Amino acid sequence: MPFNPFASFSGPWDPSHRFETSWLLPPAVLAAFRAVFSIYIFTTLLFIIGWDCSHSSLGGCAEAGDEFSYFTVLTYWGLAFYFAVAAVHTASYAHSGFALLDRFPRSLQYLHSLFYSTITVFPFVVTAVYWGKLYAGPWFPAVYDAWRNVSQHAMNSGLALFEIIMTRTTPQPWIHIVGLILLLALYLGLAYITRATKGFYVYSFLDPAQKGGSGLIAAYVFGIAVGCAIVFAIVQGLIWVRRWVTETKLNKDGKFANADRQAADIEMVQPNKP
Known part of the structure; x- marks a missing residue:
């Protein structure tokens, strides 16, 4: 069979709501986790801006504005918005059996899938580059600096792992490497x-x-690009292993909304769809 990088997008969009469900957590609980993660990240980012503005050696918020030039900060904002959007989609699915994402144009559904790839790949790149290249020690003497760096350079990868391990997503199209x-x-x-x-x-x-x-x-630059592609491949493998363990070995097809009575049947008919 010829290679098709868009194979995961053939047919209906996400017929068994893999982006809004977990193999372990009910949809309402998954929505709550995502909402809490989003609130924590937004709170962290806004607190950092406020701290930088109030403790700036130059006066004003110029140093806080400089934060938006850092890949770490931009990817952390990406995590915040992803979890906010994912929480809304998951909550709408938990309530009605239909996710808000189901009503979006196909182009936005594709972009949501790419968004998922960014938040499951870039945090690991940030963590590896920071602790492997930029951090030289000793440990931060101020509690604020330690909390700030742990939140942005360690917890970010933990949150990415949550999305990889706890949801029912399938491996994303390999064409996403180009987007990344x-x-x-x-x-x-x-x-x-x-x-x-x-x-x-x-x-x-x-x-x-x-x-x-x-x-x-x-x-x-070349090394980071290659590393990004390698991380994407590893994430693809982790998702495949999670599906194999949870769905094939443990027979945990997923926790569906009470109003969704067709998801399991659709997945049995179309097992290769996202």
Whole structure:
């Protein structure tokens, strides 16, 4: 059979509501978890902005504005919005048996799937780059700095794992690798726009004046792109293993909404659909 990167999108969109259900948690509980995660992330981000504004050595909120040039911060905002959107879709499914996402145009449904891929891949990239390259120790003397970095550089991956392990999603289309690499390329452009407009490099390894110059920058950029693709492949494997363990070995097809009486039957008829 020829390779089709869009195979997961043939036929009806998500007929058994895999994006809104868990193999273990009832839909209402899954919606609550997602809502709590979103609230925590938004609270963390807004507290950091308030802290930076009130403790700025320059006065005002200029330093807080600089935060939006960091990939860490942008991906954390992405997690916040994903969990908020996912909580709404899951709550609507728990209430009526139909997710709000079901009523969206197919293009937005595709983008939701890509959104899922970003929040299950980018957090691991952030965590690996930060603790492997940027963090040099010793541990943060201030509790605020420790909490801030643990929230953004460790808990982010924990929340990504929750979405990989606890939901019923299927492996996403491999074409998503292109989207992920494109987003990384767009961020690289933002990083150098920040250098041109604000006068600083968001990450030291992007500075051509460092030892190794442009060649080393190219190596870092290529390495991160390859690492992103590898992480995506690992996530695909984890999702496949989770489905095999929970659905094949444990016979846990999923927890469905009371109003949804067709999900299990549809999944039996169309086992390869998302």
